[in-house]
Amino acid sequence: MGSVTKNKWLKYLFLKKYAPLAPYLPETQRMSPQAFWTLLRKYRHVIVKPVWGSRGRGVIQVSHLDSDKYAIHYENVKTVIRGRKNIYRYIRNKIGSADYMVQRRIxxxxxxxxxxDMRVIVQRKRKSAGWVVTGKVxxxxxxxxxxxxxTRSKGQLLRFESGIQRSSIKHLSVSALESKINRVSxxxxxxxxxxxxxxxxxxxxxxTDQQGHVSIIEANLYPAMSHFLKLKDSAMYQRILSYKRG
Incomplete structure (x- = not known):
């Protein structure tokens, strides 16, 4: 069971096969030449990411710019490559023999x-089947x-409401968006x-996208608590800990 808990592909399949959640999971396939080109033709932008991995390691964005030109965004470096063979060879050199999947970019x-994007913590107490959203960042x-x-990109961590109000989707209702995210989580x-x-x-x-449609990027069974320590929201952090102990 230990290996299954970290396998992003198996968790994706399990969630995708559940009809009420299917609309919230971006189309994803195991990485292969056929899967890569099918999704890139369909969406023009894809994310290539490891089946096993964490903290954003090994994630590559690929965009189709024009008939023979492709953009690669890896870490904080952007590269433009010409030719179908060259782009796939470049990606294969980056990922080696590791198990990868390709996903529509949100x-x-x-x-x-x-x-x-957001990290949402969902918990239940030991003797309860009721799930509760205890943290969101x-x-x-x-x-x-x-x-x-x-840690990887040296970005920012913000509280949910203030983050949305500072963002390009500030026109959306914060309470309605939060309600939708909680329900999906x-x-x-x-x-x-x-x-x-x-x-x-x-x-x-x-x-979410610019219209507020919610997508599940992935589910983690052992989420780090560092987000909430860095956020310096002691009430949220203590709530998460109380559910862990309960």
Whole structure:
């Protein structure tokens, strides 16, 4: 079971097969030449990411610019490459023999021109089947990066409400957006409970687009608490700890 808990592909399939959650999961396939070109033709922008991994390591964004030109965004470096063979060879050289998947890129909203997504903590107490959202933080990618992992990209961490109000989706209702994110996060936890019946905490990486459509990037069974320590929101942090102990 230990290996399954960190396998992003298996968790994606398990969530995607559940009809109420399917609309919130961006199309994803195991990495292969056929899967890569199918999704790139369909969406023009894809994310290539490891099946095993954390903290934004090894994540590559690929964009189709014109008939024979492609843009690669890896860490904080952008590269333009010509030719189908050259682009796929470049990616293969980057990822080696590691197990990867390819996913439709979500066009995330921005804060100061930097994309952001959210970490949502969902928990239940030991003798309860009721799931509760106990923490939520906006993760802003560092300048020039696509990944929002704070350690990797040296980005910002913000409280949910203030983050949305400073962002390119400030025109949306904060309460309605939060309600939707909470509902999708709790639904995800309930679904995952069928796979991991003893588990009591999930850290969901959630993104929205400019219209506020919610997408599940991935589910983590052992989410780091460092986000909430860095946010210096002691009430939220203590709530998470109280559920862990309960």
């Amino acid at each position: 066009t995330r909203p921005t804060i100061n021109e930097c994309p952001f 906006v993760k802003v990618a560092g300048k020039g990066y696509i990944v929002s992992n704070n 709790i639904l995800s936890a309930k679904r995952l409970m069928a796979f991991f019946p003893e588990h009591r905490i999930y850290g969901l990486d959630i993104a």
